Amino acid sequence: MKKYRIVVVGNGMVGYKFCEKLLAKTKDFELVVFGEEPRVAYDRVHLSAYFAEKSIEELTLAPISWYQENGITLYLSDPVTNIDREQKKVYSHHGLELTYDFLVMATGSAPFVPEIPGVEKDGVFVYRTIEDLDMMKDYAGKATKGAVIGGGLLGLEAAKALLDLGLKETHVIEFAPRLMPRQIDQAGSDILAAKLLELNIKTHCNKNTKEILGENTIQGMAFADDEKLEVDMLVISAGIKPRDELARLAELEVGIRGGIVVNDHLQTSDPEIFAIGECALHQKAIYGLLAPGYEMAEVVASYLVNLKEELAPAKKFTGFDMSTKLKLLGVDVASFGNAFAQEPDCQTITFENRAKGIYKRINISLDKKRLLGGILVGDASQYNMLLQTANNNIVLPPDPEDLILGSRGGESDAGSGLMSLPDEALICSCEAVTKGDIIHQITENKTFSLDDIKKSTKACTGCGGCTPMVKDLIQCTMKAQGILVRNVLCEHFSYTRQELFDLVKIKGIKSYDGVLDELGHGDGCETCKPAVASILASLWNENVLEKGRATAQDSNDRYLANIQRGGTYSVVPRIPGGEITPEKLIVIGQVAQKYGLYTKITGGQRIDLFGAHMSDLPKIWEELIDAGFESGHAYGKSLRTVKSCVGTTWCRFGVQDAVSFAIEVENRYKGLRSPHKLKSAVSGCIRECAEAQSKDFGIIATEKGWNLYVCGNGGSKPRHAELLATDVDSETCLKLIDRFLMFYIKTAEPLQRTAPWLDKMEGGLAYLKSVILDDALGICNELEQEIQVLINNYKCEWKEAVETPEIRKRFSHFVNAPEEKDPTVELVPFRDQIKAKDWNVLA
Amino acid sequence: MEILEDIKWIKACSADDIPENEGVCAYINGEQIAIYNFKRRGEWFATQNLCPHKQQMALSRGMIGSQGSEPKVACPFHKKTFSLETGQCLSGEDYKIQTYPVKVSNGEVFVGISEF
């Protein structure tokens, strides 16, 4: 049988997806791909991440080897310049000439640049390709004030890019009366604008740009209302323009405002030529999002396969739900279904909390039975459920406002709601994966991990927005199947941390290899090693670098310091309670000067010295220890700092001596290894200057003694601590903390802070209180004794390290040249000090 | 099969210099090479010291272990893992690191450098 040749024009996201989908169905076609860009298809949706952490390799959808392995001929940097439809041939820029049986145009779109006088000036950019980003990066160094024309999804992305590039001021200029006019309404836009302002992005709606000012380089913008704005960098993001120039040249039918006209099979006016993605005009609509593009790729792939097997076309493209959920600059924005439906055609329920920047709106049918659509700004956690409820016509509960206010109190019903969805409910719209598909993987193929579900169904691999829902679905389905959801450590240990903790204790094992020999299998890995090392430290509190334990430590513990960009380390001496003498301050300054370290006051009331070469660490610590300092354990999952406020020693409001108590608490628990780090604070009165309520355990002075709070934290998910005991004296307070910490150490999962530990505890705070205050389990005595052993075993591990030759020997970069420093470390001058050079990732 | 004639064995350090189940970095022919004493498996491995993810000289400071039967090292920076046998990245990305043969004789560790 003849092998048809398919030529794909464009190696963007949709062009790539077409190849992937076709290959999944059959290998009976010959595939040739032409791409205009110099690199293989990459993830445009996460383009902005290129400014932050992500490298090009991470954004690449599939490496070149994938194309080779699948027999695809790929020409990059070689756009197709002409199509001869008579002869069924394409001609490329580099002069290639190739016949095709079918042609798939996936040429995407280009940014639409309005004809504003001055757009050609230097410093004006568009935002679509890696090259655009590279040019912006080069230019941004000399710019301080930036603007973006266009307040839609891409414009706001671009504004974030300007922030990431370090511009001091960023403006967004929108022609329409509101931001993201296609997704959200005026009230939503107002909330969003307020949120953006907090991030230093000023938005100007109803504003029409008349001219771009400056000689050859942009210096400002002039508007139709005669106002002016000084800027030295501008990104234009005023919409997209389908790339239909090749189609026009080949005299295919195009729309009045651009776009290659296609039917429901995505055929252009020439039935052997298809168009998919952002270049295609289907029923007068261009789809500027990924999910519809992927759906188009699927429709064409299945059309071609069916054609070959002489079957009737199976699937049609019949338009696409444009519901979206985005995280823009950390702000959730979502709209779904008929977002703009208005009374009297429907009933609208809105909820607004200006202080928190949250706006929610749902439109429900007049009989209050169905959800038509809605808008969410600031908190879109209910998006997936709402979308499913609308799309699947699920009958609403009697109080539909619960949908946006959340069920108040009681068990979380997110999971049960999920389980009530029909099997056809689309969970991942990018990859068209239904609830049924996922359940099938779990129940039939016994696929239980998120990673494996991603591999087998491709769910979560597009925009990633459905990940939380898929996680919930796995949990709920497994529970419903009666499958025990056990949090075992990893492939080397079939125990939970708590089980392992007890077993190691009973057996009295003191080394990682010993634990692996007796209780595990295989050779261990980067997950179980630090977890077991932490258990060993919490049980015995012996030096973490002795008895072969060093190799099981996470890298920071292994070198008793945090590794930094470039490979240097930081030094954080303990400064209990934040109190320090002038003499000690001087020593820190001298040491920093001598070893060329960058110094900074940390958020934890102490001083961090950055940029130490590994081989200098023992020398630096030797000098600090001589001056009376000890390790601050900034690298360990252990007690960090106990912050204090001055309390009665100086403050006119203080009711207890907060500094003395903070120092006592810090010295008591220093070096205590635990499942995650521990932070504490002591405030001298209810004004709470030490922020004790944001700590794992926090203490606030009262007229009569101390109030003890537990299980709070800052970080990405801040949690206020809960009140455990009131008006207790110092001794009782310490006793309660002893019990609390030891109970946490024994029962938490690896890397679980106290707040999530409490969240997951059955019975919650009431249970915790019964264990710690009322001794409901009869273990308080034991807990107190166990922690006392650990406290007695405390030694400064840096002191031991510098005094023990075998340990000290580890601190050299080259085994065969111990005095040499790593020559690749680059430190650059920075505001009178130094800093690490940026990641030097090759482009 | 390796063509041993083309490999030059260069002495890196003495076997005692490399703690059990740990790696060190040696400076060989102007290159930084990480050498691992995988005591648990009774095997020695060597790879480039540079992590391809963010170009950090760090692999010798990583934790070693296994995935299935494949020995691997995890970079201390972002925990990307690489096979010590093939150099292939095992955390789903398209990186590959150089690996080198190692031999230990009379208590000394040698790394094999290909002579091309």
Ligand code: SRM
């Ligand atoms: C130095 C410091 C920032 C500063 O310049 O002020 C800092 C620096 C680091 N923090 Fe932090 N954190 C610092 C205060 C904080 C605070 C504020 C506080 O403690 O009052 C928080 C939020 C409060 C909290 O933890 O509840 C904080 C939340 C985090 C988190 C998120 C923890 C969480 O549970 O969500 C991480 C990541 C982690 O631990 O896994 C982190 C991790 C880190 C690491 C260790 C990241 C790393 O692995 O390289 C940073 C390197 C430190 C170094 O090289 O020495 N840092 N970090 C602060 C050191 C305080 C100290 O003296 O020990």
Ligand SMILES: Cc1cc2nc3c(=O)[nH]c(=O)nc-3n(C[C@H](O)[C@H](O)[C@H](O)COP(=O)(O)OP(=O)(O)OC[C@H]3O[C@@H](n4cnc5c(N)ncnc54)[C@H](O)[C@@H]3O)c2cc1C
């Ligand atoms: C910053 C940014 C953020 C985004 N965020 C989201 C989001 O959160 N969610 C979402 O759903 N969508 C988002 N999008 C939109 C999404 O990226 C596009 O919908 C998707 O990339 C469209 O795929 P495509 O293949 O049609 O076009 P493209 O990815 O643009 O690919 C087209 C390719 O064809 C090439 N080409 C053009 N002409 C020729 C020719 N003649 N010969 C050879 N090659 C040619 C082009 O150079 C290009 O490489 C975002 C886009 C950007 C720029």
Ligand code: SF4
């Ligand atoms: S917030 Fe903490 S972890 Fe994040 S960059 Fe700052 S210091 Fe590093």
Ligand code: FES
């Ligand atoms: S630098 Fe090695 S994993 Fe990132």
